[in-house]
Amino acid sequence: MTEQTRLPREILVVGSVGLDNVETPFGKVERALGGSATYFATAASFFAPVNLVGIVGTDFPQEHIDFLQQRGVNLDGLEIVEGETFFWAGRYDYDLNVAHTLETRLNVFADFNPQLPPHYRTPSLLFLANIAPELQLSVLDQVERPDLVALDTMNFWIDSQKEALIRVIQKVDVVIINEAEARDLAETPSLLKAARTILSWGPRALVVKRGEYGAALFTSGSSRVDSFFFVPAYPLEDVRDPTGAGDTFAGGFIGALAHEPVLDTNALRRAMVQGSVVASFTVEDFSINRLKEIRIEDIWARTKEFRAFTYFEPLEVARS
């Protein structure tokens, strides 16, 4: 771009908006606000204006709509149709890394066919949350080339629609998935090999979410030094509910990029830290409850701590 980039960049997210029943050893919620686009938008809204495309039923509580709008999330792209909202019920045991799905009811989400309002079609940053690859492709067809497109996906699409998924991946800049998905997608137990395979399809970056172990960034540099970056998870005494950690990581990641004049590898590294920070708040309570409580100052405070978590001063050892 020759023109000056206007900051913060405008963000568009397309994905699910739902209601969740979640139970963990530390409590439970019923029909709480959930869905990939919801989590993402709530997180990203700390940083920049967000346009959301999704679908809900007429049972979707007005309070959630009010909340998102208060956060500066534009809902012109949220379709409200006769029927019930997407519903997910899940349970976590003490190993909070593993979600046990108890029930999934797609409801109106089964007929989701994202249509972008005209004023949504020139986003600077586009996040294709976890939806069918064909729908992700249809969104790409409706936008003018954004500065950066990222996508998430899940094992269901990797197993059932891999070819379409690879076609989307070829068209995006950043793939943001979890570790098991990366290995499945590339069909190798080696994460580094998986990263090379996925990057060979076209994206310039792969973000691998590793839950309590943080996240790894692989870019298409020529050496490990150029191409590998690692951020830990913020050390927390109590994790109550990991639901939404991945989507709010993505929200913090894309939100951070909204403030970057240049979307280079350094910007991606800073975005990794911001993703990890925002996800660390999400898991401290159920649904988006913790994100409702905090302010941007809380996010900056944790962000400042991150440097120290990995910082060391090299010692020059004189050796014969």
Add this chain to the structure above:
Amino acid sequence: MTEQTRLPREILVVGSVGLDNVETPFGKVERALGGSATYFATAASFFAPVNLVGIVGTDFPQEHIDFLQQRGVNLDGLEIVEGETFFWAGRYDYDLNVAHTLETRLNVFADFNPQLPPHYRTPSLLFLANIAPELQLSVLDQVERPDLVALDTMNFWIDSQKEALIRVIQKVDVVIINEAEARDLAETPSLLKAARTILSWGPRALVVKRGEYGAALFTSGSSRVDSFFFVPAYPLEDVRDPTGAGDTFAGGFIGALAHEPVLDTNALRRAMVQGSVVASFTVEDFSINRLKEIRIEDIWARTKEFRAFTYFEPLEVARS
């Protein structure tokens, strides 16, 4: 200390010396050099002189003794007694994080009762590898207060001799264990809570080994910023055999401290990196085969790369 510390510091290790059958999806070895003290000493010998206390049977191959001596490992403390050497057989599947023990024969190791030769009794750095807590205590009784004592242990001792184990932990400076052991030892699923519990018993540092996710250092600082440090595992395309990764991590860690004039938190952070580097070589081949091939220059080369893996330049965002 008021006197000048002489560098590199002398290292003493007490632990097992054994022969291993190991099988992974990438190959297998039979009666290969193994044992916690052996792995540790091989790794630490890149950095400083190492004295080893252990026990083997008369079947222990002379070539292994020759190898260790060539590496500058002093074996005056290695007892050779009538009988067979400690033997372990294990298998790893594609999930290389999980070792499946097929057979353990303690053999002469069952009667191990470490006796330190007189010239071993003033080590600067002492590593108590994974042996019975009572034996670790007996070693502590035989040495003059070293500058730093670290210990490893395993679930077997946590489950069967926890009281004795805690008595040793109260007397050491650094506990180096894996993640599951830390949670078991402190009886909590929260790693941060586990760290606080273990540090409350007396040690100034806890090192938690996390396999392919690297390692975390907790020190008794007042805030997360002071007290938490994280180092990733070196990204490898192929891991052939994870056996010995933990002990060689400890060897690199203590080896790095041998060159530190002051054993402060910065020194511990650098040692974490060195541990991760050395372990990354270990897992590239079976037994100590890869460590036999490399030179100190190879270690320095990877060490230099580590800074970039976690380095990011903070962006000052002007916010209203």
